[in-house]
Amino acid sequence: QKEVEQNSGPLSVPEGAIASLNCTYSDRGSQSFFWYRQYSGKSPELIMFIYSNGDKEDGRFTAQLNKASQYVSLLIRDSQPSDSATYLCAVFSGGYNKLIFGAGTRLAVHP
Amino acid sequence: DAGVIQSPRHEVTEMGQEVTLRCKPISGHNSLFWYRQTMMRGLELLIYFNNNVPIDDSGMPEDRFSAKMPNASFSTLKIQPSEPRDSAVYFCASSLMEWNTEAFFGQGTRLTVV
Numbered sequence: 505q506k507e508v509e510q511n512s513g514p515l516s517v518p519e520g521a522i523a524s525l526n527c528t529y530s531d532r533g534s535q536s537f538f539w540y541r542q543y544s545g546k547s548p549e550l551i552m553f554i555y556s557n558g559d560k561e562d563g564r565f566t567a568q569l570n571k572a573s574q575y576v577s578l579l580i581r582d583s584q585p586s587d588s589a590t591y592l593c594a595v596f597s598g599g600y601n602k603l604i605f606g607a608g609t610r611l612a613v614h615p
Numbered sequence: 616d617a618g619v620i621q622s623p624r625h626e627v628t629e630m631g632q633e634v635t636l637r638c639k640p641i642s643g644h645n646s647l648f649w650y651r652q653t654m655m656r657g658l659e660l661l662i663y664f665n666n667n668v669p670i671d672d673s674g675m676p677e678d679r680f681s682a683k684m685p686n687a688s689f690s691t692l693k694i695q696p697s698e699p700r701d702s703a704v705y706f707c708a709s710s711l712m713e714w715n716t717e718a719f720f721g722q723g724t725r726l727t728v729v
Contacts, residue, residue: 538717547706547720548658592658594718602671603648603710603718607657 507531508595510606519615523580527593527606530574537569537576538594542608548592552578583613619721621707627727633695636724639688640709648718649682649692650706658706664690697728 508529517523527537536555540548554560554567554576566579576595580587590608597604620639628634640647648663662672664684672682679698684690694701704725710718 547723549720550717553717602660602663604660605650605658 506606507597507604508593508606510591510593510609512607513610514612515609516612516614517583519583519585519613521583521613523583523587523611523613525578525580525591525593525609525611527576527578527595528574529576529593529595529597529604531595531597532571532574534571534574534595534597536596537567538596538603539565539567539578540592540594540605542590542592544589548605551591580611583611585613585615587611588613619707619709619719621705621721621724623724624722625725625727627729628697630698630728631696632728633693634697634701634726634728636692636705636707636726638690638692638707638721640690640707641719642688644709644711644719645687646710646718647684647690648706648708648710649690650708651703652706652723653703661692694726697726699728702727 510527538553539551541551542548552567554569560567564581568577590610592608593606595604622637646665649661650658652658661674662682667684682692704723706720706723708718708720
């Protein structure tokens with residue numbers, strides 16, 4: 505089992521819809537969880553981080569964390585074509601004391 | 616701060632040659648990471664340093680890869696000898712390595728081994 509798993513996609517959604525991106529992790533000692541966005545040919549950049557169970561909202565983005573289920577998700581409301589990118593889930597693993605990334609989910613928002 | 620700076624941005628080399636990638640982390644950050652990204656395997660952690668000391672190099676694929684951090688402002692990743700399967704984008708990232716702080720990435724080095 506990989507330490508951080510994501511569906512590779514592509515996830516295709518129409519403009520204006522909600523995009524839902526999911527991530528599971530294996531280390532129960534994980535303390536914090538990050539969502540990065542990576543445009544083609546560019547480096548990853550942070551969108552949000554979350555470390556408490558529940559939801560955290562920032563503009564059109566909502567991160568959701570369920571530590572019991574070892575599951576973290578990112579919702580993008582009112583999706584725009586400019587949101588088309590690869591979204592990387594990253595987990596700070598307390599057990600391993602390092603930042604581990606999933607392989608990423610490619611999102612395509614079509615007009 | 617200019618952010619994490621990597622050089623070169625692009626490198627094309629012949630199989631068997633030595634390749635050295637360079638990274639300057641953000642000033643004040645105490646942790647530095649080297650990642651490799653390919654379409655097949657995604658973003659893989661190769662090695663990371665904390666306070667210039669290598670903490671975990673379990674991601675280094677084989678002995679042909681080595682990394683150093685002689686001081687807080689500079690790190691290198693060396694491949695000797697290089698092979699075509701090493702072709703990838705190599706990212707360097709730095710952070711304060713607290714549990715709730717983000718890692719900042721450099722622009723990456725696109726390596727092509729022919």
